[in-house]
Amino acid sequence: MRIDVITIFPGYLAPLREALLGRAIGAGLVDLAVHDLRSWTRDVHQAVDDSPYGGGPGMVMRPQVWGEALDAVLALDERPARIVVPTPAGRPFTQATAQAWTGEERLVFACGRYEGIDQRVVDDARRRDLPVDEVSIGDYVLVGGEVAVLVMVEAVVRLLPGVLGNPASAQQDSFSDGLLEGPAYTRPEVWRGLAVPEVLRSGNHAKIARWRRDRALERTAQRRPDLLAALPEDALDDADRAF
Numbered sequence: 001m002r003i004d005v006i007t008i009f010p011g012y013l014a015p016l017r018e019a020l021l022g023r024a025i026g027a028g029l030v031d032l033a034v035h036d037l038r039s040w041t042r043d044v045h046q047a048v049d050d051s052p053y054g055g056g057p058g059m060v061m062r063p064q065v066w067g068e069a070l071d072a073v074l075a076l077d078e079r080p081a082r083i084v085v086p087t088p089a090g091r092p093f094t095q096a097t098a099q100a101w102t103g104e105e106r107l108v109f110a111c112g113r114y115e116g117i118d119q120r121v122v123d124d125a126r127r128r129d130l131p132v133d134e135v136s137i138g139d140y141v142l143v144g145g146e147v148a149v150l151v152m153v154e155a156v157v158r159l160l161p162g163v164l165g166n167p168a169s170a171q172q173d174s175f176s177d178g179l180l181e182g183p184a185y186t187r188p189e190v191w192r193g194l195a196v197p198e199v200l201r202s203g204n205h206a207k208i209a210r211w212r213r214d215r216a217l218e219r220t221a222q223r224r225p226d227l228l229a230a231l232p233e234d235a236l237d238d239a240d241r242a243f
């Protein structure tokens with residue numbers, strides 16, 4: 001997968017080259033290119049924003065510079081790209097979004113700052129039949145899209161084949177079965193007077209699976225009742241319901 005990020009703060013994306021993602025890049029599983037939006041400005045001040053039509057606070061990113069930047073970045077590679085615009089006004093980014101994007105050959109992230117990017121940039125791309133997703137990572141407001149890109153790229157790249165040492169970890173994630181994961185324990189058996197639940201040391205794999213499923217159901221009911229309510233009809237069996 002090729003990933004491009006266009007931003008006025010390229011340094012913000014430096015963490016993408018660390019740890020798991022850095023290794024994925026080093027192993028050639030991901031090609032990452034970060035571009036400075038200002039390199040497509042033509043005026044001496046390298047202005048990327050202007051005041052909003054209709055008035056109001058804040059500044060809006062100018063369409064000309066974004067149009068040129070996207071055209072140039074898209075032309076760097078022949079593979080078809082999905083354009084992603086992080087915005088608090090977007091559709092929610094979820095594990096399902098991350099999973100869907102693993103099927104893309106190329107993702108191009110357009111990071112807005114200020115009050116956002118002139119809407120015609122997205123409208124123009126869609127008019128040219130380029131796939132564009134405007135997405136939000138949650139119900140709070142960030143200063144710009146850069147941190148949201150860190151979040152989304154990490155969520156997608158860890159799902160790519162060969163990135164996680166043990167692919168089973170991605171299959172057992174919270175959310176992959178619609179439930180939160182329950183608690184986990186390692187040695188020692190007793191720590192500061194707190195014991196590991198007996199069943200986990202019983203060696204009875206059916207009992208352990210049942211216990212884990214019950215803890216996941218319990219935690220989801222307590223912390224995210226909205227997830228339980230959204231499960232498909234057939235997601236819970238009789239044993240689940242008995243809990």
Ligand code: 6GU
Binds near residue numbers: 087144148
């Ligand atoms: Cl994707 N961008 C910004 N600027 N703020 C956000 C967000 C994205 N998601 C939640 N808040």
